[in-house]
Amino acid sequence: MLVSHELHEGWSLTALTLTDDAPVRAGVTAAATVPGCVHTDLMAAGLLEDPYLDQNEETQHWIGHSTWVYRRSVQANPEPGVRYELAFDGLDTVAAVTLNGEEVGRTANMHRAYRFDVTDALRDGANDLAVTFHPVREYAHQVREALGERPNVYPEPSQYVRKMACNFGWDWGPTLVTAGIWKQVRLESWRTARLGRVRPIVGVQDGVGTVRVEIEVDRAPRADAPLSVQVEVAGHEASATLAPGASSAVVDLTVPEAELWWPRGHGDQQLYQLDVRLQDERHADLDQWSRRIGFRTVTLTTEPDSAGTSFEIAVNGVSLFIRGANWIPDDCFVSRVDRDRYRERIEGAIEANMNLLRIWGGGLYEKDEFYDLCDELGVLVWQDFLFACAAYPEGEPIASEVEAEARDNVVRLMPHPSLVLWNGNNENIWGFWDWGWQEPLAGRDWGWGFYNEVLPSVVAELDPARPYWPGSPYSGSPDRHPNEPEHGNHHSWEVWNRQDYTAYRDERPRFVSEFGYQGPANWATIDRALSDDPLRPDSPGMLHHQKADDGNAKLADGAAPHLPVVDSMDDWHYLMQLNQAQAVAFGIEYYRSLRPHCMGAIVWQLNDCWPVTSWAAIDGDGRRKLLWYALRRVYAERLATVQPEGDGRAVRLLNDSVTAATGPLSIGRCDLDGRLLADDKRSIEVGAGSQATVSIPESIATPGHAAGELLVVEWAGQRVVYPFLEDIQMQYPLAAFEATAQPTDGGVAVRVVAQTMVRHLTLLSDRVDPDSVVDSQLIDLLPGEEHTFHVRTTVSASDPGWTQAPTLRALNDLS
Incomplete structure (x- = not known):
């Protein structure tokens, strides 16, 4: 039976x-x-300041230009007839592995797993294992x-080595060229x-x-006896028999009673254990393999129609509107992400009503967890294959590594049933x-052979x-x-780069896999990371933690x-x-309003890898x-x-839910004092996975005094307030409200009663308690209405910060 010994303890690091x-x-x-790494x-040794600070x-940058050696002793008692292998699930990146001074392997790819035969190099007793990491830039x-030379959006050599590209810096990330096991x-x-x-190919x-x-x-040398494989699921x-010398087998199973795996919101996530055992001719176990699988189908429909070419993902035959976010590595030092x-991050996406995460091509194939x-x-x-924002050479050694x-x-x-593309x-x-690549390329390869030939061939063969x-973006034809x-x-980036966010409505996309808008990190995050005094948008630390070109x-x-x-x-x-919140919400509301013409919106981005002004939501x-x-x-599954x-x-x-939405729809026009000027109420049913349009009567849609009136829409448990003009043009009164804080189980409840119209009432709770979490934000109240913020915190309700600026505030504080 295969025996595995973890080698995670007792390592040292030496600067060579x-x-x-x-x-x-x-x-x-x-x-x-x-x-x-x-x-x-x-940092743990006190030899390096935290690179995320100031x-x-x-x-x-000297770290990425230096040579480093990881070393430990390995005790062994090798037996005759046994094969010994060192298995590395990930080495970052250009490394030489030696055992007792003998080189047993070399690597140049962060994204691969490696296995090196050390049968002849392993000694009885102590063995010196060393991994030398050479400067990846060299x-x-x-x-x-x-x-x-080939073009790159950034002045870095990321396309010449198979390493996480964003280690070389990005418009949201630092340049921290890592090395390590x-x-x-x-x-x-x-x-x-x-x-x-x-390879389990699962279907329905x-x-x-x-x-x-x-x-x-894999057989040992001269091990040509017959073998068998036993497969079990649900x-x-x-089983199947491998004839003497044979090295492959195929086993087919059917599971008539299998329950389907569904994405969240559409059904249960039924998973089944799939076990594979390898046995010798005496039926003794030699090795085993286990994974969880889910029974489901997935299709991507890209069909020409009168409006262009669709892009629609369906699971188990059900077309889904994708409500998603792009995912980047959650830390520059990826071993810290457990x-x-x-x-925590995935549940954050779920609580924000997302149903998909796109693993972006400048990062990683994430860990199994x-x-x-x-x-x-x-x-x-x-899942993107790992190519981003550069022209990639297709010659050796890159081609074989890819x-x-x-x-x-x-x-x-x-x-994994969750993986759909x-x-x-x-x-x-x-x-x-x-982007001006064709002239400097002068006819040389740039990656198209990977995207059009190598990668689709690998997927077709193996999955x-x-x-x-x-690609993302891609319109379906090289012409x-x-x-x-x-x-x-x-990808819709003109808004961030050059246009007002209302320009999202100038296009009718079929599926938007990137779009977004910047905003600073939360106050407590900035306060931890920066020591600028005074802290300003353009103070040195703030500017250093703003990586976007002309971002401020x-x-x-x-x-x-x-x-x-x-x-x-x-x-x-x-x-x-x-x-940031207004801009992205504007875009998403528009994209969702186009359903079924548009069938997805994947915002850039869910998460950040360090404290920075960026497009992230977390x-x-x-x-x-x-x-x-x-x-x-x-x-939300149901949106007005x-x-x-x-x-x-x-x-x-x-x-977007699996049940029809039946109930009242209320559309009203009111003034800033909350007086209802015109309204329309009706009962309406919107089918599961469907949409409906209700024209707003002219008496409601046409304001008498645009700067002093609001549209108020209520449906499916939501209430949304729409000013007739931009907030800066509205004649909001100076916000007036009463606020009180009371202790609750696990935290504090901050109750606000509006005396005037209050726009975008917000409780920035981390300004009182950096570890706090608040349940709601951006609340619109009419005079006499109230809202209670529930804060998970250990800080007492008696702290005066809970009920005053800059913690508790509204947009019309600034009028």
């Missing part, structure tokens, strides 16, 4: 060669954590010299044979669950068309039950501009048509988070920004939104 500006000396040694080990990042520069490592021993790759045919298990076996068993952290949790919680996963990496990860991830790249096809799409809104999937100017320009201009940091912080310390609360509203209709307005009712 260093740059001249390194603050430590060559030969310095520190205790190492495995899994981990150089940066975290140096401007520390700028003084730490390797990348060598590849660039061999294959030729970032996943598990084991010494494994076995006789005769072991399981190599196991005529209501019956099917599994085809394709199995590859109480059903089947199951609990994954769960991420996909396990998505399986359990019913969150769909769109194919091996794709094969590794397709096989690893294919058992493989996507070839992020923005590279668009870049080739529009034929799951769809593949060449058509890749970012046409009417065809395929679209874009924030100011984008807010100017909607919100007042302010001087204080407190007001700026509130308004920039508010404008900041780098895990705090929920105002955007998160806006997403929870506009991603007011949209233009000809020269008038209409209410668009969206029902």
